[in-house]
Amino acid sequence: MEFLKSVLAVGFGGAAGALLRYCVILATAHSFLPLGTLLINIVGSFLLGTINGYFASKKKSLVFLTLGSGFCGGFTTMSTFSQESVIFLQTSVLYAGVYMGASVSLSLLAGFLGLGLFNERRGEWR
Template sequence: MLIRILAIGVGGGSGAVLRYMIQEVLPSSIFPLSTLLINIVGSFLLGGVTSYFMNRNRGEILQLALGTGLCGGFTTMSTFSAEAVALMRESILLSGLYIGCTVLGGLTAYFIGQHVFLGRRSEERG
């Protein structure tokens, strides 16, 4: 149990630091592009991690570190929510665009990430 908690903590801390670094590099504007990109990339990575470890009986600690930890610490629902509400005060259209891009982009990225890694696993077997 302790090793799982440590793996998630190390992964989560790494993801949070990585998110902070990206948000510092990308210019900020009224539209929260950095959070949108972070959440879409994080969804892609989580799809890949989930797919990679699917039906494997080993690597649980690494899966927790990368999936729950890194991807969980990297992506951010709370920042997305705060930015969506702030955008609503400025422009309902921009807020709707942001929400739509985040949700549809995240789902699409997860799906693509899953299939990219599933395709690689199929090539390894074949």
């Protein structure tokens, strides 16, 4: 029964994250750079860092699975980032470098900032 609850929690969160990702991609479809994917991965990294920071000293729960593995997993997108990077590499190495560098560095920074919001020993806001 616990396994089924976990699977449903991840599935529900993943569906919500994927739907939000689709809406963001549609809303930013006319930007020069793939702004939607860039924003999604930065925001998703921040959220996952925050979720992991909050649950670091707590028992992992269905909320953790729903938000972390489910929502953030469905919201963020490595495959789209990779595809967009390949397309940029075929047309402009400069734009590809800017896009890939910004995506990786800003997503990592956002993840660290999200994780840093919490005191890992007590799970409280700093």
